[in-house]
Amino acid sequence: METILPKANQLKPKGSSATRASAVGESTHAALKMDLEKIAEGVRLILEGVGEDPSRPELLETPARVARMYRELLYGTGIDAGAEITCTFNEENDDLVLVKDIPFSSVCEHHLVPFIGIAHVAYIPNQGKITGLSKLARVVELASRKLQVQERMTGQIADAIMRRLDPLGVIVVLEAEHFCMSIRGVRKAGTRTVTSAARGALQEDKSARAEVMAFIHNK
Template identity: 55%
Template structure:
């Protein structure tokens, strides 16, 4: 993926300001194009990142029971409207053969996937698939809860509405009790 073109973003933001009928040369908006370009570079930094990179470090540990990191805060930008959505990700897996990764790596993978123009459904499945491919666990379950500003600020205008998505892989697909264990922890 190519680098961020700050100058092009600045030009586009100036055009947007003009298109909505405001003056990009007025005091409050003078530096807005530069600020937006810097923000976009940060917010979309995941475009150049593969979430599987975060699972390169694997430890051998005699553990084949549930590992769950819940309430991982994240934000992303809706690819349909380029407005934020934000919430919490819950990432669970059951290691196979003692192959575990650092807990922070689960959060880093969520962040890498979220920091690009995105859909919540895609974040959920991409994180789950990256874990399956990299860690080869017995099972993976990713649940994401988020509020979408495109539903809050415009259109239906329903602030506080929460969207929940899940991706279930491996043992969690067929083993209802394993799946229920994760869900019970999420409710606690």
């Protein structure tokens, strides 16, 4: 197997421009449903709880800022990450597609602090059905924009691609540093957690899975 980059003049898109825009619309809708005032009130209570004065001039706008921040960080709440795969293409080649080193950041649901890292996403097309390379990065992005744990996020990305593309196989690898380990608790800054999720042929065929992992780790 080898990594393929589809040639633009060979691709035949399916799906209208309206369909392509739907995922962005869904994400915006989810963000608009957030109760910013309730979030801001919670921040005021936290400030009081740690002994601060929310009416102090330097903190007056902090609750509203934090509320807007959460709207930005968590806009994917309740949305299937696969919604970002809004168009597919027909390509005669069924070789491996791998997108490496996709940056992401998410929020750990245990302590509400970030975990930040990179994602590697690979799949084997089924009868030449592929999607745009940027769509794979968008799936990672949408999966990360909600309260998460890395283990679940890894599986959600793999399952979303399986549902939308019906490929022969998928493998997703995430590498991330968790601030809940870096700045509190054991305070081991720089520690990275690696998780993987394999589906279909890349779960069943150990040699194929090993080949993909070699591609991922070949810098």
